[in-house]
Amino acid sequence: MTTVSDRPLMHTPRDPSLRDLSSVQSRIHTIPTANPRDSIVRLQQVTKVYANGSRALENVNLQVRRGDFLFVTGPSGSGKSTLLKLLYGAERPTQGQVQVHDTNLSDLRGDRLSMLRRRIGVVFQDYKLIPRRTVAENVAFVLQAQGYARREIQRRLLPTLKMVGLHDKAERFPDELSGGEQQRVSIARAIVSTPPILLADEPTGNLDADNSWQVIKILKKLNAVGITVIITTHDDRLVRMSNHPVVQLCNGRLFHVN
Numbered sequence: 001m002t003t004v005s006d007r008p009l010m011h012t013p014r015d016p017s018l019r020d021l022s023s024v025q026s027r028i029h030t031i032p033t034a035n036p037r038d039s040i041v042r043l044q045q046v047t048k049v050y051a052n053g054s055r056a057l058e059n060v061n062l063q064v065r066r067g068d069f070l071f072v073t074g075p076s077g078s079g080k081s082t083l084l085k086l087l088y089g090a091e092r093p094t095q096g097q098v099q100v101h102d103t104n105l106s107d108l109r110g111d112r113l114s115m116l117r118r119r120i121g122v123v124f125q126d127y128k129l130i131p132r133r134t135v136a137e138n139v140a141f142v143l144q145a146q147g148y149a150r151r152e153i154q155r156r157l158l159p160t161l162k163m164v165g166l167h168d169k170a171e172r173f174p175d176e177l178s179g180g181e182q183q184r185v186s187i188a189r190a191i192v193s194t195p196p197i198l199l200a201d202e203p204t205g206n207l208d209a210d211n212s213w214q215v216i217k218i219l220k221k222l223n224a225v226g227i228t229v230i231i232t233t234h235d236d237r238l239v240r241m242s243n244h245p246v247v248q249l250c251n252g253r254l255f256h257v258n
């Protein structure tokens with residue numbers, strides 16, 4: 001089974017925007033404290049075959065611990081998105097077990113699956129912002145949908161927008177932003193409910209080198225306050241610059257790189 005290496009978890013950040021976020025995080029969300037190094041994601045002998053016969057994953061074993069930052073690399077069609085889809089319950093394994101937060105996803109349906117998804121932030125390559133809503137509204141929308149009180153929404157918005165460097169663009173609409181800024185809105189939206197896990201599927205796929213590195217730096221900051229980050233990418237240069245553990249998919253099979 002592939003296990004990513006131990007790293008320290010939850011230290012007090014020096015960056016003021018991080019301190020804001022960290023305080024929101026520590027007051028609200030429930031990272032279980034009993035054993036913070038427990039695995040938060042576990043795949044055991046997972047195979048995924050789509051209805052058309054495409055074999056996307058073959059006997060994949062993976063364990064990710066709380067506080068890890070893991071890159072999943074591999075060529076187009078190797079199964080990266082499928083792996084993440086299994087983790088947020090958008091697809092189910094054909095064989096094997098997928099556990100997230102100690103819950104076996106195969107057992108979950110309906111409300112229980114929705115509740116688990118609230119504890120997983122997801123960022124996509126194409127941002128998926130709501131065009132007719134401002135930056136602030138796009139981010140607040142997630143909290144509104146989860147029934148947060150207006151005051152709590154207001155309390156969370158500013159530290160989250162500061163964290164991604166967009167507090168001065170809160171009233172802009174998505175089409176008034178650059179691609180990099182739109183991706184940062186989508187990260188803000190994914191983390192505003194302070195999920196313990198953030199999954200990012202090719203978040204830099206549409207961005208130039210500078211914007212890609214900015215996105216990675218934000219993900220690193222989030223990881224520094226205790227969020228477990230799993231990110232897929234084609235970009236070897238980013239992986240090398242980032243210096244985090246890497247697994248590689250090749251025709252649906254998973255290999256440990258470092």
Ligand SMILES: Nc1ncnc2c1ncn2[C@@H]1O[C@H](COP(=O)(O)OP(=O)(O)OP(=O)(O)O)[C@@H](O)[C@H]1O
Nearest residue numbers: 050052054055056075076077078079080081082083
């Ligand atoms: N909904 C689907 N139905 C049928 N086959 C699918 C489906 N989604 C993905 N596949 C197939 O599963 C395999 C893995 O696809 P996946 O999207 O996970 O790869 P990927 O590594 O994320 O690729 P890319 O880097 O191009 O996004 C591919 O052969 C793909 O064609």
